[in-house]
Amino acid sequence: SQTIHQWPATLVQPVGSPLSLECTVEGTSNPNLYWYRQAAGRGLQLLFYSVGIGQISSEVPQNLSASRPQDRQFILSSKKLLLSDSGFYLCAWSTSRDSYGYTFGSGTRLTVV
Amino acid sequence: AQTVTQSQPEMSVQEAETVTLSCTYDTSESNYYLFWYKQPPSRQMILVIRQEAYKQQNATENRFSVNFQKAAKSFSLKISDSQLGDTAMYFCAFMWNKLVFGAGTILRVKS
DSSP states (O other), rough: OEEEEOOOEEEEEEEOEEEEEEEEEESOSSSOOOOOOOOTTEEEEEEEEEEEETTTSSOHHHHSSEEETTTEEEEEEESSOGGGEEEEEEEEEESSTTOOEEOOOOOOOEEEE | EEEEEOSSSSEEEEEEEEEEEEOOEOSSSSOOOEEEEEOTTOOOEEEEEEEEETSSOOOEEEEEEEEEEEETTEEEEEEOOGGGGGOOEEEEEEEESSEOOOOOEEEEEEE
């Protein structure tokens, strides 16, 4: 069966520090991968998605970037965090047909102080 | 661009009663998918129910059912026999090429 792992679960980082959040999927190949952000008490905003290694699409201009160095690995990064980067970050995957929706990881709560 | 609107920020229901959460969406596409996701306090996103737009029959999953009105672009979720474990934020989501979420409805089930 397919599983998705996301870490760390919680992160407190100072303003101006770098960020690296990692997501991996097991039990499938060539998944579509997604990064969402959820601000406190609000809906999910799609940040990046990837349909293959090295293929990244950005949905909104921001201080963050994403990379997909391996088929089942998706990384969210920042060189210098801003206070506004605080939030709950969710990784998700789907099959290439993705008509059955996305399966989400357990999320990372990021607090920038 | 597709948009999803959930007009009820918060709702409450007594245990064992029925509650309906509203969702409307805007799209010019004819073939798409609609979903309801549940996010309990653990914040894990859980798929509740899925509807294919080309199917007229409303989807059901145990105590959860939807009322899909394609012409009205409406997709409401009915929870029957509400349980304390149903307390969560519920998100309506639309998918044509990407999954787009509404702002969510917080549902509290009271004993």
